[in-house]
Amino acid sequence: MIKAITNRDLVDAGIPGGSYLPSLTARGNRLLEDHSREDVIQRLKAIYKAEYTVPIVPLLEEGPELKVNLEAGNEAEQANLEACVTTMREAARTPTVRAAAILPDACPSGPAGTITVGGVIATENAIHPGMHSADICCSMMATNLGQVDPRAAMDAAFRHVRFGPLARNTPDRLTLDPQLLKEFEQNPFMREQKILHNAEVQLGTQGDGNHFYFIGISEQTGDTYIVSHHGSRGVGGHLYKLGMKEATKYTGSCSPETLPQNVWIEAESQTGQDYWEALQLARAWTKYNHSSVHDLIARDLGVTGQDRFWNEHNFVFKRNGLYYHAKGATPAWEGFADDNDSAGRTIIPLNMSQPVLIVKGRDNPDALGFSPHGAGRNMSRKAHKRTLEGRTMDEVFTEETAHIDARFQSGKIDTSELPSAYKNAESVIDQIDRMALATVVDRILPHGSIMAGECDAPWKQRRAAR
């Protein structure tokens, strides 16, 4: 008579303890009728692995080849290029990744192995919150005001925009589309209280950092344009956090080697579908945010402002069965969204003293179908500040904004957003052309720019006091 197999035998054989042990043991004892004890234990180990564990996927030995659409013109740009390649190659080892590219405005962001700004990563059945970034649906919108005095447009814009982290909407100014709110409430992510709250109180606000309103003149027609740049504010900020939490949980069980910033949500799972829908709702809110403020400005000026187009540059796009994560990259193919411009126009800003480019994307496969989203930075904000040492802020401001009406809504100059903080505009334009990323169809020549400026947010003061 062969000795029966016990739970203890399985644990001794290396199977971790758990509530499944009795059923495994019972199956083993039935197998004992035809197989040796040794053989049965081996079989049970195999059954355990196949039925009771999620397969662990290793990092790719070497990810797909990085498509480099970036040329370095000097030593600083060379250092930037090398840093971008290193971090993107590491990110591309994440098991879900099928393709990766950098664009002429690429610069690193976050810890090693993080997708760069000016970067695109395509994945299979995976949405990576860390790859579309926290500023979900950061985007550009342009409205043609017609033959309006740009000085009047600047003043009207300044009256209606609300920059800065503390900016709030008031219900007498703008109200949220009730249908959109209803859709938020039906989504497991968007019905989060903080998201619903921010959707109301941050409506028509622009935030800070590199976000802006720009007034300029079309080179082609002489018409005055509003161009705005911002994302989904706290709405997307919170959605990003919820997404990262889900992704961290999921990836921990199947790919513990994946870097914390590269975790993902299985796109085809229920959670993945809910998150995808939540991204679309954050996008809809962002569009409403841009367009409702454009409407306020147009109405103030007594025009309709109906010729309008927009594009996101921090988002996830589904194409040919893959999920394209753009972190500061402009989609350059026809039909990237169901509401993209019928004439195929997208918007690439450079810096406040340079024209905003209106382009038609060239869907270049070497750039995975994307074009840049701006000029990009060659150095960190801190490093840029160091280059200005010894000069007063007013001096630098006056020199760099001599030909435009540059306004900071907080009243304090933010030098990290002045033109010298950004890469050389001509070089970026040249690369867009030579690398066949997009065709410039118009340029909105700069008249004026509104940004947040340095802000004294309470949490910043607390940090400074320590």
Added chain:
DNA sequence: ATGTCC
């Protein structure tokens, strides 16, 4: 970028 760890 985000009231930047509820």
